[in-house]
Amino acid sequence: MAAFRVGRERGRVRMAEQGKISFELVSPEQLLLSEEVKMVTVPGASGVFGVKPRHAPLISSMKPGVVAIHREDAEKADQRFFVDSGFAEVTQERCTVLAEHVIDVATMNRSDLETELKNAREDVADAKTDKERAKAEQRVAMTEHKLRALQS
Amino acid sequence: MSSLKDLRNRINSVKSTRKITQAMKMVAAAKLRRAQEQAEAARPYAQRMQRMLGALSQSVEDQPTTPKLLSGTGKEETYLLVLCTADRGLCGGFNSNLAREARRRINALVSEGKEVKVLCVGRKGRDQLRRTHGDYIVHTFEDIASPQLNYDAARMVADYVIENFDAGEFDVCQLVYARFRSAIKQIVTTLQLVPFSAMEEAAPGQEDAQTGKAAEGESAGMDGSVYEFEPDEESILADLLPRNMAVQVYRALLENNAGEHGARMTAMDGATRNADDMVDSLTLTYNRTRQAVITKELNEIVSAKEAMR
Numbered sequence: 221m222a223a224f225r226v227g228r229e230r231g232r233v234r235m236a237e238q239g240k241i242s243f244e245l246v247s248p249e250q251l252l253l254s255e256e257v258k259m260v261t262v263p264g265a266s267g268v269f270g271v272k273p274r275h276a277p278l279i280s281s282m283k284p285g286v287v288a289i290h291r292e293d294a295e296k297a298d299q300r301f302f303v304d305s306g307f308a309e310v311t312q313e314r315c316t317v318l319a320e321h322v323i324d325v326a327t328m329n330r331s332d333l334e335t336e337l338k339n340a341r342e343d344v345a346d347a348k349t350d351k352e353r354a355k356a357e358q359r360v361a362m363t364e365h366k367l368r369a370l371q372s
Numbered sequence: 373m374s375s376l377k378d379l380r381n382r383i384n385s386v387k388s389t390r391k392i393t394q395a396m397k398m399v400a401a402a403k404l405r406r407a408q409e410q411a412e413a414a415r416p417y418a419q420r421m422q423r424m425l426g427a428l429s430q431s432v433e434d435q436p437t438t439p440k441l442l443s444g445t446g447k448e449e450t451y452l453l454v455l456c457t458a459d460r461g462l463c464g465g466f467n468s469n470l471a472r473e474a475r476r477r478i479n480a481l482v483s484e485g486k487e488v489k490v491l492c493v494g495r496k497g498r499d500q501l502r503r504t505h506g507d508y509i510v511h512t513f514e515d516i517a518s519p520q521l522n523y524d525a526a527r528m529v530a531d532y533v534i535e536n537f538d539a540g541e542f543d544v545c546q547l548v549y550a551r552f553r554s555a556i557k558q559i560v561t562t563l564q565l566v567p568f569s570a571m572e573e574a575a576p577g578q579e580d581a582q583t584g585k586a587a588e589g590e591s592a593g594m595d596g597s598v599y600e601f602e603p604d605e606e607s608i609l610a611d612l613l614p615r616n617m618a619v620q621v622y623r624a625l626l627e628n629n630a631g632e633h634g635a636r637m638t639a640m641d642g643a644t645r646n647a648d649d650m651v652d653s654l655t656l657t658y659n660r661t662r663q664a665v666i667t668k669e670l671n672e673i674v675s676a677k678e679a680m681r
Contacts, residue, residue: 246420248523248622250413266603279424280602281611307612309424316420320523320615 239273259290278310284365300325337363379658390647397640404633411626441613444567450487452542456549457497458632464639471500473560526622549624555634
């Protein structure tokens with residue numbers, strides 16, 4: 221049977237399969253999550269994609285964004301994790317996400333992030349060397365990604 | 373013969389030393405357990421990364437664009453030796469064994485006419501190499517495991533290695549660390565980081581994980597041919613390899629950490645036992661001396677009384 225590929229936008233996701241996939245979220249320090257879920261959306265390098273059972277085998281790198289877990293209902297995300305970057309491996313029956321830094325979106329705090337963003341911007345302004353500036357700019361970008369994750 | 377007071381002092385000092393070694397042993401035992409748990413928790417990531425790397429390197433094998441980290445520079449002129457040791461001493465032969473292996477390796481490479489550079493991770497390794505091989509040390513990372521060893525520390529080391537590799541500072545990179553076998557046995561191991569061999573890596577993996585890994589490897593091999601890649605193999609590989617290096621370094625550091633605490637536990641256990649023996653023999657001497665003094669005094673009294681008659 222042909223592999224079932226979910227569309228790239230969440231709006232186009234259809235409830236076609238009743239089955240579940242085994243999903244794993246792994247950081248270098250520990251296995252964070254390992255369970256059977258209905259659907260997962262992953263921020264792939266070339267666009268966000270959803271994974272449902274019998275997805276075509278795929279290895280993709282990820283860009284900073286949100287991994288959303290849909291345990292029961294494909295229309296509603298149960299839990300959302302912010303990942304900085306990493307890789308996703310998808311086969312017909314499992315989806316493995318490797319990410320270096322994983323933060324549960326529910327634990328993120330808007331005002332903390334805004335202060336962090338302000339500090340990071342000041343660091344960019346104060347940076348003396350190119351290396352320092354690049355580092356601070358990276359921090360700004362990362363915080364902006366986090367804020368965006370919080371908003372969505 | 374030393375006086376009673378001297379003996380008493382010595383007994384007391386040995387006793388307080390024993391208290392310290394005993395406490396250190398217990399602390400090391402607690403830390404060892406934590407280190408082992410940490411190493412255990414880090415395993416899934418390494419395994420899954422290994423699986424992906426296997427699938428990827430299979431599909432890029434014959435292409436000329438293979439990243440340098442995987443294929444090497446094509447030369448073997450300059451070696452970078454990454455020596456992982458502990459930051460603290462008092463752990464038996466742990467650091468010395470690592471330093472000895474590093475020294476042996478440096479000497480062997482130099483006699484082959486290669487250029488050698490050493491990167492020390494951990495203060496003790498640098499201290500021990502400085503006297504004889506100080507000129508080879510290019511950089512030292514200290515105290516990266518305190519207060520707690522985490523992935524970012526390993527990432528820092530890996531970034532340094534990659535930065536220097538990209539700058540053409542070395543051709544081959546080897547990592548010397550102690551593999552944790554048990555609290556009393558750590559095996560000094562050398563792992564090649566650059567050029568990295570994805571296939572070879574499975575061999576020095578943890579024993580208990582091997583059976584599961586073999587089965588997993590098979591299934592990955594089966595779907596390996598049909599994976600789609602996004603954006604494409606090369607860019608994923610270019611992203612994955614530095615991370616893999618960090619994972620390898622992280623694993624080595626974790627093993628080292630567990631080994632250090634294990635070695636310290638064993639060493640302190642031995643020290644406590646030695647202190648026990650010493651206290652026993654000193655106490656015996658003390659009691660004998662005391663008895664001798666009493667006998668002598670009695671003798672003096674009796675003989676004095678005898679003389680007065």
